[in-house]
Amino acid sequence: MNSDFTKTKAICFDLGNTLIEFGPRQIAMQYERLTTKLTEMFGSCHAAKLKEIRDVQIVAPYSNGYRENDVEECCRELIEGIYPLTATDDQVKELAEERYRTFVDIIELSDDILPLLQDLGKRYRLALLSNFPCSRSIRDGIEKLGMTPHFDAIVVSGEIGWVKPDPRPYQALLDQLKEKPADCLYVGDNWLADVQGAKGMAMQSILTTEHLPYERFEPNSGDHQPDAKISHISELRDLLLADR
Numbered sequence: 487m488n489s490d491f492t493k494t495k496a497i498c499f500d501l502g503n504t505l506i507e508f509g510p511r512q513i514a515m516q517y518e519r520l521t522t523k524l525t526e527m528f529g530s531c532h533a534a535k536l537k538e539i540r541d542v543q544i545v546a547p548y549s550n551g552y553r554e555n556d557v558e559e560c561c562r563e564l565i566e567g568i569y570p571l572t573a574t575d576d577q578v579k580e581l582a583e584e585r586y587r588t589f590v591d592i593i594e595l596s597d598d599i600l601p602l603l604q605d606l607g608k609r610y611r612l613a614l615l616s617n618f619p620c621s622r623s624i625r626d627g628i629e630k631l632g633m634t635p636h637f638d639a640i641v642v643s644g645e646i647g648w649v650k651p652d653p654r655p656y657q658a659l660l661d662q663l664k665e666k667p668a669d670c671l672y673v674g675d676n677w678l679a680d681v682q683g684a685k686g687m688a689m690q691s692i693l694t695t696e697h698l699p700y701e702r703f704e705p706n707s708g709d710h711q712p713d714a715k716i717s718h719i720s721e722l723r724d725l726l727l728a729d730r
């Protein structure tokens with residue numbers, strides 16, 4: 487692996503399972519909150535049916551030409567997939583609002599992340615690029631966690647309409663940063679979205695395996711390889727902050 491990051495000017499981060507844990511435990515918490523909300527709105531909710539529909543929705547963009555989900559369409563599909571009714575726009579919005587609140591409520595930051603961003607930020611420009619259909623969830627979530635001031639650029643796939651590894655969200659981030667791809671390093675946990683996406687843009691890439699993701703994408707032959715692999719985010723200190 488080529489671990490030469492001496493030319494790196496900007497470090498771009500994925501969010502879920504890179505800077506925060508968003509794995510099976512958080513997804514289960516989210517499903518539980520949605521089940522409670524739907525029960526409150528429409529009566530007893532078939533939790534297994536909810537899981538079945540949401541599990542398909544979560545990975546749908548990757549088999550749909552990388553087109554990002556529409557949150558309200560997903561909420562409508564969920565209501566009408568569980569209950570024999572036609573959801574009103576207000577009901578769809580109410581469920582979407584619960585999804586937003588749940589995300590912001592359940593995400594947590596480990597103690598080492600803000601000091602790490604602070605130290606990296608002294609030497610590099612920092613940016614965030616997250617695949618998530620609801621931009622407000624990500625922007626308000628990172629604000630709650632105190633991360634926002636560390637980033638010079640923030641892009642959420644829901645704002646672009648396309649998910650990583652599609653070039654469009656990456657290009658939007660590079661445009662905000664006004665940096666060349668070769669001067670940027672991307673750190674993420676997802677083999678397809680993060681490693682293939684960033685390398686496809688001619689950015690450098692670090693794969694982190696610290697957290698167990700809910701959705702997994704296995705390598706294919708001919709795939710780009712990351713420039714480094716880490717098993718804990720703190721390893722970025724050695725790779726990027728050690729004196730050269």
Ligand SMILES: [Mg+2]
Nearest residue numbers: 500502503675
């Ligand atoms: Mg991720």
